[in-house]
Amino acid sequence: MEENLLKTCLYDKHVALNALMSPFGGFIMPIQYTSITDEHNAVRNHAGMFDVSHMGEIFVSGPDAEKFVNHIFSNNVTGIPDGKILYGMMLYPNGTVVDDLLVYKEFEPDHYLLVVNASNIAKDYDWICAQMDGFDVEVVNASDSWGEIALQGPETEKFAVETLGLKPAADLGFYTYYETEWKGARMVVSRTGYTGEDGFEIYCSHETINEIWDILLAAGVAPCGLGCRDTLRFEAGLPLYGHELSDEITPLEAGLGMFAKIKEKDFIGRDALAAQKEAGLTRKIVGIELQDKAIPRAGYPVEVNGEQVGTVTTGYRSISTDRSVCVAMVDKAYTELGTQVEIRIRKKVFPGIVTKKRFYETNYKK
Amino acid sequence: MAKTVEGLYYSESHEWVKVDGNVAIVGITDFAQHAMGDLSYVDMPEVDDELEAGEEFGAVESVKAASDLFCPVSGTVVEINEELEDAPELLNQDAFANWIMKVEMSDPSELENLMDAAAYEAMCANE
Numbered sequence: 001m002e003e004n005l006l007k008t009c010l011y012d013k014h015v016a017l018n019a020l021m022s023p024f025g026g027f028i029m030p031i032q033y034t035s036i037t038d039e040h041n042a043v044r045n046h047a048g049m050f051d052v053s054h055m056g057e058i059f060v061s062g063p064d065a066e067k068f069v070n071h072i073f074s075n076n077v078t079g080i081p082d083g084k085i086l087y088g089m090m091l092y093p094n095g096t097v098v099d100d101l102l103v104y105k106e107f108e109p110d111h112y113l114l115v116v117n118a119s120n121i122a123k124d125y126d127w128i129c130a131q132m133d134g135f136d137v138e139v140v141n142a143s144d145s146w147g148e149i150a151l152q153g154p155e156t157e158k159f160a161v162e163t164l165g166l167k168p169a170a171d172l173g174f175y176t177y178y179e180t181e182w183k184g185a186r187m188v189v190s191r192t193g194y195t196g197e198d199g200f201e202i203y204c205s206h207e208t209i210n211e212i213w214d215i216l217l218a219a220g221v222a223p224c225g226l227g228c229r230d231t232l233r234f235e236a237g238l239p240l241y242g243h244e245l246s247d248e249i250t251p252l253e254a255g256l257g258m259f260a261k262i263k264e265k266d267f268i269g270r271d272a273l274a275a276q277k278e279a280g281l282t283r284k285i286v287g288i289e290l291q292d293k294a295i296p297r298a299g300y301p302v303e304v305n306g307e308q309v310g311t312v313t314t315g316y317r318s319i320s321t322d323r324s325v326c327v328a329m330v331d332k333a334y335t336e337l338g339t340q341v342e343i344r345i346r347k348k349v350f351p352g353i354v355t356k357k358r359f360y361e362t363n364y365k366k
Numbered sequence: 367m368a369k370t371v372e373g374l375y376y377s378e379s380h381e382w383v384k385v386d387g388n389v390a391i392v393g394i395t396d397f398a399q400h401a402m403g404d405l406s407y408v409d410m411p412e413v414d415d416e417l418e419a420g421e422e423f424g425a426v427e428s429v430k431a432a433s434d435l436f437c438p439v440s441g442t443v444v445e446i447n448e449e450l451e452d453a454p455e456l457l458n459q460d461a462f463a464n465w466i467m468k469v470e471m472s473d474p475s476e477l478e479n480l481m482d483a484a485a486y487e488a489m490c491a492n493e
Contacts, residue, residue, distance in 0.1 A: 035404055036429040227430055293407050293451070295427050316429065317406045324407075346409060346425060346434070 008053035009147045009206035013213055017223055025119030027054040030225040040231050040319045042222035043195050047153035049221045050229055052201070053209060056121035057146045058114040058128065062137035065110040071267055072131050073103055074251060074260040082107045085175045085190055088259045090127065091269025095250040095276060099124050100241055102192065107179055113188070117241050131268065147209030151216065152199035152224075152232075154363060160189070160200050163219040164212065169200055174364045182208045194229065196236025196362040234314050235321070237287075237358030243298060243313040244285055244327060252276055253329070254285050255357060284335045285313065287357040289325045290343065292350045293317070296326035301344045302334075302352075309334050312343065320360050327357045368397035368490060371462045375477055376486035377438040382462065383480060390439050390477075393465040394426060394457060397490045402428045405454040409435075411467055415443040419476050423467070426457065439476045441469040 005028040014021060019030035030051065032039060042048040060069055069077050075088030084105045090098040099120040104113035116124045125141045132139065151159060160169040168178050169189050177190030185205050193199035202212060217223060230240065239245045244254050251260045252273055261267075262274050290296060295317050302310035315326025326343070334341055339354040370376070375383040380398035384391040399405065409425040409432075417423050417437040424435045445468040450456060456464040471477075481489065 031430070032403075037404055231429060294409060295407050295432065297432060317427070319429065346422070348409075 006054070008051055009209055010051040010053060010213055013210070013217075014051065014223075019223075019225060022226075024226055025054055025117065027118055029054060030223070032225040032227045033223045036225070036227035036231060037319055039222060039224040040228040043153045043197055043224060043228065043232055044320055045154065047151065047155040047159055047221045048224035048228075049213070049216050050150040050152065050224050050226075051148075051213070052150045053147040053206075054118035055148055056116040056118060056124065056141070056143040057148075057203065058116060058121075058125060059111070059140045059142055060114060060128070060137055061108075061111045062135075063110060064135040064137050065112055068132070068135040068137045069103060069112050069114075070265055071135070072128060073101075074267055074269065075103070076261040076264050077103060077105065077112070078265065080105050083176050083178060085177060085192060087175070089245070089251055089256070090124065091251070091260075091267070091273070092247065093269055093272060095252075095269045095272030096247045097241070097245045097249060097251065097254075098127050098247070100239065100245055100256075104177060104188070104190065120241065145205065146203050147206045148201060148203045149209060149212055149216070150193055150195075150199065150201045151221065152193045152195040153197050156197075156199045157365075159216060159219060159221055163215060166200075172200075182211075191365065194238055195232035196238070196360055196364075197232075198363055198365045228319075230314070231316055231319050234316055234327070235318055235358075235360035236362050237327075237356070237360075239285075240314065249329070250276060252281060253283055281332055283310070283329055283331050285327055285357060286330050286335050287325060287355040287359060288312075288328055288330075288341060288343065288352040289323055289355050289359075290350050290352045293324055294345045294348070294350045295324055296328075296343045296345060296350075296352075300326075302328045302330055303342045303344055303349060304334055304340075309341065318359055323359070325355070325359050330354070368395070368400050369462075370395070370483040370487055372483050374462075374483065375438065375480035376483065377436065377480055378489065379434075379436040381435065381438050383438050383477065384465070385474075385477065386468075388471055388474065389444065390441065390469045390471050391465045392438060392467050392469060394435065394461055395486070396461045398426075398433070399457050399461045402426060402433055403430070404428055405457050408450045408454045408457070408466065410446045410448075410451065411443050413443050413446060417441060417443065417469065419473075419479070426454070435466070437469065438480055439469060439471050440473050441471040444468050444470050
């Protein structure tokens with residue numbers, strides 16, 4: 001194990017549960033406790049919880065906060081109500097992605113919380129600070145002092161309300177949150193997640209996160225590792241930075257143009273996206289389903305008539321649908337639904353058909 | 367934790383070989399199936415494939431990863447275990463009872479390059 005890996009505040013809990021631990025985003029994280037399949041099914045059918053304390057929390061506030069967030073963020077925060085959450089990206093001027101993130105409109109005027117990917121915390125913070133010229137804002141990276149648990153699955157409302165006593169959680173709509181206190185310490189509870197199921201993400205101090213973990217574990221919520229976090233988000237058509245999004249991919253190519261409001265406002269990368277839209281995309285992320293049981297994996301070539309026309313970004317034998325499926329970045333000419341392609345898996349090629357990139361019907365609370 | 371079987375030959379890449387006359391029966395070890403976790407697919411070679419010792423001949427795949435298989439001895443594939451195509455989990459249930467392929471050896475002296483159970487156990491203890 002590398003010496004310089006960071007531990008989340010729940011590290012000892014994972015070790016106590018005998019989790020398989022592996023590096024992810026600079027942290028030593030639980031991959032699985034029992035089996036990826038069992039944990040995946042727990043989230044789809046009941047309730048599971050993830051330690052996502054590695055995620056970054058960056059607070060932006062000040063008289064120009066709305067203007068500044070709109071400058072660096074692809075989605076439009078103009079006038080959104082307190083407690084509203086938006087998904088979107090920060091872009092480079094060329095339209096490729098610094099990171100994808102959630103922006104929480106806090107319950108104070110001119111205050112926003114940005115939740116970013118663990119592997120990008122330092123890069124994001126530096127990027128945000130480098131854009132501050134001419135804006136009257138304060139930016140604080142509080143990632144080291146916040147812990148986070150993602151409680152996910154169709155039964156999670158019951159655990160939030162009855163087990164944790166978070167009664168207002170029942171009234172939260174999808175992508176909204178409320179603030180409360182747990183023994184006097186600040187707690188953020190949002191109806192968000194990364195699994196395609198209903199669920200909540202709970203942010204609070206390290207000490208409180210440990211208490212919450214123990215209470216949920218004792219109540220029968222399955223501890224779930226990053227292994228099934230990836231199979232779940234993949235089936236639900238959700239991107240992972242470094243795979244479907246990166247500093248070489250634009251939101252339009254990733255099929256996430258709805259989160260980049262190029263007609264509504266200006267923001268860093270906006271002009272590049274507008275130009276790309278005008279010129280037409282040359283490639284796009286699509287879903288591909290294989291007829292065979294062979295499993296397409298990230299990096300495998302997508303071919304037509306023996307020529308490479310794309311690359312798999314994520315692929316699995318889908319646990320919930322029992323089909324071999326992947327998402328891939330493919331040349332525009334081969335992105336129409338129903339297009340026949342082949343995927344090279346080691347020495348053989350397997351026929352596949354272009355599909356939508358969501359393989360599982362999501363069950364969000366509207 | 368992982369078991370071995372006496373009388374088999376073992377490769378550094380965690381295949382086992384059982385010798386039956388001039389035929390090498392090849393599978394993966396209990397250590398290998400344990401390290402992989404629940405298997406969801408076995409990529410099999412085809413009958414009549416000619417393989418060199420050390421050559422990749424297929425893969426076993428779990429949810430999270432694919433692990434290449436390497437042929438322990440040179441020869442020609444004479445039979446594959448088609449049962450595994452629909453039931454890869456058999457390898458998790460008993461890795462030594464479920465073989466993957468049978469190879470007609472072209473050079474049985476290559477068996478001397480493989481390990482016995484004790485040497486293989488010692489290698490696994492260091493992984």
